[in-house]
Amino acid sequence: xxxxxxxxxxxxxxGEEECPFDGVDQDKTLFWSYEETxxxxxxxxxxxxxxx
Numbered sequence: 001x002x003x004x005x006x007x008x009x010x011x012x013x014x015g016e017e018e019c020p021f022d023g024v025d026q027d028k029t030l031f032w033s034y035e036e037t038x039x040x041x042x043x044x045x046x047x048x049x050x051x052x
Contacts, residue, residue, distance in 0.1 A: 006042055
């Protein structure tokens, strides 16, 4: 998957450099952070191995 394809799967992270929910909603900030980390650290082969 490409970075853009991964971002399309996200509910909170849309490719921003800074979290738009920071200081507004802690839960959304946490979910945004998880998705941002997932997109930016995605290694297709590693994930495929872990899922199988």
